[in-house]
Amino acid sequence: MTERTRTAPRQAEAERNDRALLEAARRALALDGAHASVAAIASRAGVGIGSLYRRYRTKEELFQRLCVLALDHWIDAAEQGLAHEDPWAGIVHHVSACVDFGPGTMAPIAGTIEVTEEMAARADRCDEVTRALVSRAHAAGVLRPDVTATDLYLLVEQLGRSPLPWQIADQGRDELLGAATEARARVVAIALEGLRAGTVTPLPGRPPDAGLLRDRWEPLPAAG
Amino acid sequence: MTERTRTAPRQAEAERNDRALLEAARRALALDGAHASVAAIASRAGVGIGSLYRRYRTKEELFQRLCVLALDHWIDAAEQGLAHEDPWAGIVHHVSACVDFGPGTMAPIAGTIEVTEEMAARADRCDEVTRALVSRAHAAGVLRPDVTATDLYLLVEQLGRSPLPWQIADQGRDELLGAATEARARVVAIALEGLRAGTVTPLPGRPPDAGLLRDRWEPLPAAG
DNA sequence: GAAAAACGGAGCGAAGCACTCCGTTTGGCA
DNA sequence: TGCCAAACGGAGTGCTTCGCTCCGTTTTTC
Numbered sequence: 001m002t003e004r005t006r007t008a009p010r011q012a013e014a015e016r017n018d019r020a021l022l023e024a025a026r027r028a029l030a031l032d033g034a035h036a037s038v039a040a041i042a043s044r045a046g047v048g049i050g051s052l053y054r055r056y057r058t059k060e061e062l063f064q065r066l067c068v069l070a071l072d073h074w075i076d077a078a079e080q081g082l083a084h085e086d087p088w089a090g091i092v093h094h095v096s097a098c099v100d101f102g103p104g105t106m107a108p109i110a111g112t113i114e115v116t117e118e119m120a121a122r123a124d125r126c127d128e129v130t131r132a133l134v135s136r137a138h139a140a141g142v143l144r145p146d147v148t149a150t151d152l153y154l155l156v157e158q159l160g161r162s163p164l165p166w167q168i169a170d171q172g173r174d175e176l177l178g179a180a181t182e183a184r185a186r187v188v189a190i191a192l193e194g195l196r197a198g199t200v201t202p203l204p205g206r207p208p209d210a211g212l213l214r215d216r217w218e219p220l221p222a223a224g
Numbered sequence: 225m226t227e228r229t230r231t232a233p234r235q236a237e238a239e240r241n242d243r244a245l246l247e248a249a250r251r252a253l254a255l256d257g258a259h260a261s262v263a264a265i266a267s268r269a270g271v272g273i274g275s276l277y278r279r280y281r282t283k284e285e286l287f288q289r290l291c292v293l294a295l296d297h298w299i300d301a302a303e304q305g306l307a308h309e310d311p312w313a314g315i316v317h318h319v320s321a322c323v324d325f326g327p328g329t330m331a332p333i334a335g336t337i338e339v340t341e342e343m344a345a346r347a348d349r350c351d352e353v354t355r356a357l358v359s360r361a362h363a364a365g366v367l368r369p370d371v372t373a374t375d376l377y378l379l380v381e382q383l384g385r386s387p388l389p390w391q392i393a394d395q396g397r398d399e400l401l402g403a404a405t406e407a408r409a410r411v412v413a414i415a416l417e418g419l420r421a422g423t424v425t426p427l428p429g430r431p432p433d434a435g436l437l438r439d440r441w442e443p444l445p446a447a448g
Numbered sequence: 449g450a451a452a453a454a455c456g457g458a459g460c461g462a463a464g465c466a467c468t469c470c471g472t473t474t475g476g477c478a
Numbered sequence: 479t480g481c482c483a484a485a486c487g488g489a490g491t492g493c494t495t496c497g498c499t500c501c502g503t504t505t506t507t508c
Contacts, residue, residue, distance in 0.1 A: 013474095014485065031332075035259040038466060048487030049467080059466065107387060108255075111395060147414065155411050158386055163331060164378070167440060171335060176436060183432035187379050190371065193425060194418030203413050205406035212403055216391060237505095238454065262497060272456030273498080283497065 018055055020045040025066050026105060030166045033108035038062075060113045066106070067113075071122035073101045078129040088142040092192055094133055095156055099188050104157035110216035127210070144197050150208045152195075159188055242279055244269040249290050250329060254390045257332035262286075284337045291337075294327045295346035301325075302353040312366040316416055318357055319380055323412050328381035334440035351434070368421050374432045376419075383412055 024045035028036035038059050042049045056062040077097035081090035130149045137143035165180040248269035252260035262283050266276045280286040301321035305314035354373045361367035389404040 011485090017486090031257075032259065033255075033257055035256065037464075039464085042487095050469085050487055051485075053467065054485075107391070110391070144417075150407070151410055151414070154386075154388070154407055155414060157388075158382065158411055161385055161387075162378075162382055163385075164381075164436070164440075167331070167334070168436075171440070173439060176439065179433060179436055182429035183374070183378055183436060185429060186375055186427045186432065187382055189425065189427050190368075190375070190379060190418040191415045192418065193368075193423045194414040194416065196423075199417045199420075201413065201417060203410045205409055208407035208410065209403060212388070212392075212400060212407060215397060215400065216388075216395070235454090241455090261495075263495085266456095274456055274500085275454075277498065278454075 014055075017045070017047050017051055021047055021052055021055065021062070022066055022069060025062055026070075026102065027166050027169075029063075029066070029109065030102055030105045030161070030163060031170055034112050063109055063113050064116050064119065067119050068116075068122060070101065070103045070106050071119065071126055074098055074103050074126050075122065075129055077101075078126075078133050081133050082129070082136065087137040087140040088196075090133060091137050091143060091152075091195065094130075095152075095159070095192060096185075096188060098156045099160045099162075099184070102160035104160035107157060107161070107216070111219065114219075115217050123214075142197055143195060144199050144203075146203045146207075147195060148207045150210050150213065151203070153213060154208065155191060155195075159184075159191060162187070238279075241269070241271050241275055245271055245276055245279065245286070246290055246293060249286055250294075250326065251390050251393075253287075253290070253333065254326055254329045254385070254387060255394055258336050287333055287337050288340050288343065291330050291343050292340075292346060294325065294330050295343065295350055297325045298322055298327050298350050299346065299353055302350075302357050305357050306353070306360065311361040311364040312420075314357055315361050315367060315376075315419065318354075319376075319383070319416060320409075320412060322380045323384045323386075323408070326384040328384035331381060331385070331440070335443065338443075339441050347438075366421055367419060368423050368427075370427045370431075371419060372431045374434050374437065375427070377437060378432065379415060379419075383408075383415060386411070 021041065024047075025036070025041045028041045028044060032040070038052060039049060041062075042052045045052075052062070056065065077094045080097070081092075081094035084090040084093060127149070130152065134143065134147070134149045134152060138145055162184050165177060165184060168176050168180045245265065248271075249260070249265045252265045252268060256264070262276060263273060265286075266273045269276075276286070280289065301318045304321070305316075305318035308314040308317060351373070354376065358367065358371070358373045358376060362369055386408050389401060389408060392400050392404045
């Protein structure tokens with residue numbers, strides 16, 4: 001098959017624009033949460049509003065797509081972690097990769113958009129793969145035994161919500177961007193160290209229920 | 225002086241309202257960042273908009289007051305930490321107390337309000353007292369030596385930005401609120417464990433510059 | 449029962465929102 | 479070279495939400 005994968009230049013631009021849009025949406029969401037506006041996203045991506053709406057029929061559709069990508073990223077990071085021979089290195093890889101993408105960024109829009117089947121399926125797979133990562137590390141004795149997969153999720157969500165790098169980028173203080181990213185990496189390293197086995201102080205309270213993370217996404221039953 | 229501190233009932237209500245306003249503002253800021261609206265704050269506090277504006281001439285003034293309170297809280301927590309005999313317990317107390325109040329909540333409005341002298345003075349004192357807490361722990365050998373005061377600040381800011389409890393409260397899922405708070409405490413405990421001396425992996429990169437935290441608050445020099 | 453003080457919220461002009469519509473630009477092809 | 483389809487950017491639209499003012503009401507005091 002001598003299939004020519006020649007991409008038309010206009011089509012290539014469209015693809016670049018799509019990537020820029022999703023990246024911009026991710027940043028806007030990290031900075032402004034649920035109040036992120038389509039105008040801000042398009043402008044940040046260097047793309048006209050018209051082009052945004054040619055690709056996504058509504059703002060909600062764009063956000064849903066972004067959620068799918070974030071979940072995919074999470075799954076990939078976990079699978080790559082499982083591919084590591086060293087279970088501890090697997091955890092480290094997973095957490096670091098997730099924090100960089102920032103799945104916690106999606107949390108603020110929980111409950112404001114409809115959960116598609118695509119999203120739900122990805123979320124299930126997330127649970128699966130994360131639990132596998134955690135139990136392998138538990139079995140190897142490298143992860144503190146009282147940490148659950150839900151604990152890990154919350155930690156990653158928390159660490160990924162650092163607005164500092166994006167805030168600095170948004171303010172145009174580019175000379176500080178490297179320093180901000182480095183600083184965040186240090187915080188992640190500290191937290192990772194706290195996950196290691198061999199600690200003395202047990203975690204407080206009961207292990208968190210996984211439903212805690214899911215329920216946010218369901219529409220509210222009724223108003224009081 | 226037999227000064228009668230009898231408080232008029234109407235004056236007591238005013239005080240209660242003020243407290244409710246500040247608490248509501250804190251929550252609104254945690255949930256909506258810089259987009260938090262005065263209407264939402266007043267409504268959440270169960271107070272009329274008119275009453276809000278009788279106490280604070282502008283939204284900015286309210287936020288400035290809130291920043292002062294947050295900085296005071298930070299300072300108090302550090303001083304109480306220093307009062308502990310055990311340097312490690314001091315760190316733990318400081319971090320836990322700060323996360324509960326959530327000074328990281330103020331980060332999103334950095335650069336959108338003018339920094340008053342009151343705020344600047346408090347910020348200086350914060351630096352001072354935090355550095356004291358950290359160096360005492362370093363001297364005692366209980367805090368990992370490569371952690372700086374700025375690292376600690378970033379960690380606390382990060383941990384304090386957990387939106388989960390407030391998000392759940394906002395959605396009216398009160399039955400989950402306790403679980404959410406407990407879950408957050410576990411994450412904090414994990415991070416604290418990572419601060420302990422005796423860890424093997426050194427922190428990546430160079431120690432962060434303190435200016436990283438300050439520059440956000442200064443108005444931008446000019447638009448590109 | 450009148451003055452003072454604190455209250456809640458309707459209303460205002462301005463700003464911001466999601467989204468539509470359309471004139472322009474670009475590359476492929478006869 | 480001229481024409482068409484495709485992708486483009488952004489002004490315009492109706493509507494919501496914003497910060498804030500203004501005012502009628504309620505409560506306390508004397």
